[in-house]
Amino acid sequence: MRVTALKVGATALTLATTVLSALYVTSHLKNPAAPLQPTVLRSGTTTLAGGTLTLGPSVQPSDVQPVTSTYAS
Amino acid sequence: MRRSQHLAAHHFEALGTTCSLFVVGQDRLLEGEAWTRRMGARLTRFSTDSELSGFNASAGRWFDISPDLEALLRESMHAFASSGGLVNVAVLPSMIGIGYTQPLLRGRPAATLTEMHPLPALPDVLEIKPGAARLEVGAGIDLGGIAKGWMADRLRESLGPNALANLGGDLSAGGVGPDGAGWPVGLAGVTVLLRHQGAATSSTRRRRWGGGEHHHLIDPRTGLPAQTGLEEVSVVATNGVEAEVVAKTALVLGPDLAPVFCAARALAWWLSP
Numbered sequence: 001m002r003v004t005a006l007k008v009g010a011t012a013l014t015l016a017t018t019v020l021s022a023l024y025v026t027s028h029l030k031n032p033a034a035p036l037q038p039t040v041l042r043s044g045t046t047t048l049a050g051g052t053l054t055l056g057p058s059v060q061p062s063d064v065q066p067v068t069s070t071y072a073s
Numbered sequence: 074m075r076r077s078q079h080l081a082a083h084h085f086e087a088l089g090t091t092c093s094l095f096v097v098g099q100d101r102l103l104e105g106e107a108w109t110r111r112m113g114a115r116l117t118r119f120s121t122d123s124e125l126s127g128f129n130a131s132a133g134r135w136f137d138i139s140p141d142l143e144a145l146l147r148e149s150m151h152a153f154a155s156s157g158g159l160v161n162v163a164v165l166p167s168m169i170g171i172g173y174t175q176p177l178l179r180g181r182p183a184a185t186l187t188e189m190h191p192l193p194a195l196p197d198v199l200e201i202k203p204g205a206a207r208l209e210v211g212a213g214i215d216l217g218g219i220a221k222g223w224m225a226d227r228l229r230e231s232l233g234p235n236a237l238a239n240l241g242g243d244l245s246a247g248g249v250g251p252d253g254a255g256w257p258v259g260l261a262g263v264t265v266l267l268r269h270q271g272a273a274t275s276s277t278r279r280r281r282w283g284g285g286e287h288h289h290l291i292d293p294r295t296g297l298p299a300q301t302g303l304e305e306v307s308v309v310a311t312n313g314v315e316a317e318v319v320a321k322t323a324l325v326l327g328p329d330l331a332p333v334f335c336a337a338r339a340l341a342w343w344l345s346p
Contacts, residue, residue: 051305051345053261054332059309059341062257062264067082069259070307070316072276073090073241 080251088113088221089176090241094228097235097251105228109240112141116220118165118213119176125214129165132208145216146201148223148314153195156322161192161293163199165213171287171298173280192293218243222273222317229313237267238313245271245313260307261343270340271313275320276305292325301327302346309341 045054055061083094083102087109094105115124128136138146149162168174170189198212208214221243228238228245235248237256246267250256255266277288277299292299306324310316319338323331328346335342 048261048263051261051343053263053343054335054341055265056309056340059270060255060266062254062266064252064257064264066257066259066264067080067095067251068093068237068239068244069242070239070244070272070274071242071259072274072279072305 085109088117088224088240092241093237093239094232095237095239095251095256096232097248099233101232105232105238108231109224109228112220112224115139115142116145116216118168118215125216128206128208129213132212133210135202135205135207137204138206140204143201143204143206145220145223146199146206146214149214149216149219150195150199150201152219152314152318156318158194158293159322159325160219160318161195162214162216162219163192163195163212164217164291164293165215166190166211167192167291167296168215168289169213170296171289171291173289189296191296192291218273218275218317218321219314222271222312222314225313226271243271243273243313243317260309260341261345265309265341267309270309270311271316272307272309273313273316273320274305274307275317275324277324278304290321290324294325299325301325303328303331303344305343305345306331306335307343308335308339310339 045052079098081096081100081102083106085092085106087106092109094102096102114120117123118125118129120126124139124142128138128142152160167189193212198209200207221240225238225240225243225245229236229247232238235250237244237246244258246256246258247269249268250266255268257264258267258272260272275290277290280289281287288298290299291297292301301324303324306320308316308320308323310319319335323335323342323344326334328344331344
């Protein structure tokens, strides 16, 4: 009798744990469409007048006025 | 967003070109100009009094050199190795052969194109030991853009943690710039933000003579002005001298191989045929 009660109790505990875990997981879904953190910077090749410009992820374009430029001298 | 700090700028003519220094938060710009002029006087090949001319004239024997020239020669050896021999400072005989014997500000050269040969491998003609170096007889050194890139890096370090040095297009940027987002620098007509990076441009469009037929950028494989299908390359790299080496190598490689080389060595690049 005591053995049966232990078996029933263990089974009930297992089932309860499984159900509660399933409920917790379904109520805490991660959004697969969430943006990556940190943001992946823009990079790629752009064709401009006279040539092609390629920016790697560590060089960001900007709209501000440059203080100086690289040029042939 | 950080608030803009005081940006000090200083422009002057040296090294046969226009130089610009920028510093945020402190002002050591005049010291930077003085250092640039001193180094330019020591490293020019156009003055017989310079340390470099003395070294070139000493071919065949060991010559005592300053720590700065030693550092530059070692950097040149590294550039030769990392460019597969396409950046070779043993270019002086070719420069003389194409008539580039004086600063272009003093007038256009007359090209002779006599005795033009592929350049010797730099390690075959240059030996360096602490405090001294030796050139093979017949060899000659023109440090060219490597000197400007190396000097820009040294200047940027000496000016302070948030500074930019631009020596005729070879530039080195340290720190986060005046607004904290990076130093805004023009590259191929667009603005990019540089942080602890360098940039350089190699071009065959300027310094031309002989009816536009000759220019100063030598292809070490022929000893003649490079004709590779690319006329201008600008590069952003980890520092100024690296940018100079990558830009020159890419230009000499030409349009087929330059994108692959730049993808391996550069952080951003402009290729213009």
